[in-house]
Amino acid sequence: MNKVGYYKRNSLPLEMHKVCIVQKTSILPVEDRVKAIRRAGFNSYRLESDECYLDMLTDSGVNAMSNEQLGAMMIGDDAYAGSVTYRKLSQKIKEIFNKDYFLPVHQGRACEHMLALAYVKPGKLVPMNFQFGTSIGKIRYCGGDYIICLQEEGFDKQSGNPFKGDFDLAKLERILQEERDRIAFVRIEAGTNLIGGQPIALDNMLAAAELCKKYGVLSVLDASLLQDNLHFIKTREEAYMDMSIREITRILSDAMDIIYFSARKLGFGRGGAIILNDEKEFEHIKTFVSSFEGFPTFGGMSVKEMEAIRVGLDDTMDENIIAQGPQFIEYLCNELEDAGIPVVTPPGGLGCHLDALKFVPHIPRNQYPAGALQSAVYIASGARGMERGSIDEPWDDPEVEPYGAMELVRLAVPRRVYTISQMNYLIDRICWLYDNRELIGGLKYDTEGPHQFYAPLNSISDWPEVLAAKFREDFGESL
Numbered sequence: 415m416n417k418v419g420y421y422k423r424n425s426l427p428l429e430m431h432k433v434c435i436v437q438k439t440s441i442l443p444v445e446d447r448v449k450a451i452r453r454a455g456f457n458s459y460r461l462e463s464d465e466c467y468l469d470m471l472t473d474s475g476v477n478a479m480s481n482e483q484l485g486a487m488m489i490g491d492d493a494y495a496g497s498v499t500y501r502k503l504s505q506k507i508k509e510i511f512n513k514d515y516f517l518p519v520h521q522g523r524a525c526e527h528m529l530a531l532a533y534v535k536p537g538k539l540v541p542m543n544f545q546f547g548t549s550i551g552k553i554r555y556c557g558g559d560y561i562i563c564l565q566e567e568g569f570d571k572q573s574g575n576p577f578k579g580d581f582d583l584a585k586l587e588r589i590l591q592e593e594r595d596r597i598a599f600v601r602i603e604a605g606t607n608l609i610g611g612q613p614i615a616l617d618n619m620l621a622a623a624e625l626c627k628k629y630g631v632l633s634v635l636d637a638s639l640l641q642d643n644l645h646f647i648k649t650r651e652e653a654y655m656d657m658s659i660r661e662i663t664r665i666l667s668d669a670m671d672i673i674y675f676s677a678r679k680l681g682f683g684r685g686g687a688i689i690l691n692d693e694k695e696f697e698h699i700k701t702f703v704s705s706f707e708g709f710p711t712f713g714g715m716s717v718k719e720m721e722a723i724r725v726g727l728d729d730t731m732d733e734n735i736i737a738q739g740p741q742f743i744e745y746l747c748n749e750l751e752d753a754g755i756p757v758v759t760p761p762g763g764l765g766c767h768l769d770a771l772k773f774v775p776h777i778p779r780n781q782y783p784a785g786a787l788q789s790a791v792y793i794a795s796g797a798r799g800m801e802r803g804s805i806d807e808p809w810d811d812p813e814v815e816p817y818g819a820m821e822l823v824r825l826a827v828p829r830r831v832y833t834i835s836q837m838n839y840l841i842d843r844i845c846w847l848y849d850n851r852e853l854i855g856g857l858k859y860d861t862e863g864p865h866q867f868y869a870p871l872n873s874i875s876d877w878p879e880v881l882a883a884k885f886r887e888d889f890g891e892s893l
């Protein structure tokens with residue numbers, strides 16, 4: 415990994431790429447940012463991307479591609495069947511994951527859809543270290559349910575545990591013993607999105623897979639966030655520090671029955687993949703891919719994207735490339751933490767997560783602290799993050815509004831997209847916001863629930879305008 419020392423200046427994460435194509439961006443004046451977030455119903459999903467100076471909503475499908483990926487996209491083979499592009503991507507997957515069979519689908523949730531159709535029947539159960547919205551959606555749609563087996567420390571927002579995404583293995587084994595006949599498969603999410611992109615240790619995943627073998631159930635790895643997780647195994651897990659990323663990937667892959675991933679994240683592209691070794695299971699899942707996604711040589715993906723993923727997967731095996739995201743996130747988290755701002759620790763993958771319950775403790779939970787903070791971050795900086803709290807929580811019971819397990823604002827760091835100076839700008843604006851946090855007020859819905867996570871809200875009082883006026887007072891003419 416890039417370990418470049420500095421002579422006089424403080425050490426900074428150092429990009430191991432140079433920019434060849436750029437996209438123009440601009441910052442709206444603070445008054446226009448208030449108008450934009452108001453028009454968007456205080457919901458960052460509803461902002462236009464050209465209203466955002468830093469688009470940190472997600473890392474999905476927004477990672478910068480390399481010149482080699484763009485070049486490869488020009489040689490995609492559009493043949494419906496017998497496609498050379500499919501063959502080349504299958505070979506790359508075999509080389510990296512040592513799995514014989516590969517089914518392309520249009521994105522990560524399509525993998526989850528196919529697996530749920532293949533294995534989840536009414537009454538079936540899927541144990542997992544933690545849930546992700548799209549994963550449980552498909553399981554429930556097929557009449558099954560899920561059960562979370564995350565270790566207790568995974569729920570601690572501030573912790574020194576390097577692998578908060580680990581399974582509570584005793585709980586997993588108890589479920590496997592007691593519910594053996596109901597288990598569709600065990601889902602292992604590496605890293606763990608909704609608890610702050612926190613990684614799971616390789617030893618823990620191997621132990622979970624071993625338990626699956628012992629009880630005769632399928633182990634299924636959700637490798638969508640594997641890129642960051644591989645970096646953390648290499649840098650935090652003693653036993654694997656001397657191994658290459660390829661060797662670590664191979665050990666993990668060999669232990670799993672099925673691997674799937676969103677290639678909007680892993681592989682710097684846009685698409686999805688299901689990979690496995692068992693021919694019978696492959697044929698079984700393939701029938702669903704043919705019916706719902708596309709012919710099994712492209713499964714709804716464009717061949718251009720398949721070529722980009724082939725090259726992107728190679729990049730994923732390069733330590734310098736995969737270190738960039740986690741190093742930027744670590745920088746962001748450490749700088750904010752040093753300024754006394756509550757963030758989820760230790761820094762994980764995917765993005766930096768602000769802890770809204772500590773940032774704005776005066777906002778009650780029924781006024782959506784994470785949603786309010788996300789809007790305030792936008793007003794202060796023009797950066798849009800994502801609410802990861804009660805607004806995002808699906809309503810199981812239409813009569814009872816759910817609270818999220820956490821109230822976080824995720825500032826995703828799309829890989830290779832932003833620079834350190836842009837991160838420094840954001841840190842500065844969040845520091846200003848923290849000093850003025852008492853001006854941030856709550857949000858409310860103007861309509862009865864249940865609400866979808868992208869539904870519009872309204873501000874309680876004119877706090878956005880008051881916050882903007884204070885910004886103008888402190889920053890003068892500055893954007």
Ligand SMILES: Cc1ncc(COP(=O)(O)O)c(C=O)c1O
Nearest residue numbers: 521522523546548607638676678
């Ligand atoms: C862990 C995990 N699994 C699955 C998905 C779904 O992938 P997609 O957005 O490509 O459907 C995501 C997307 O954020 C994810 O983070």
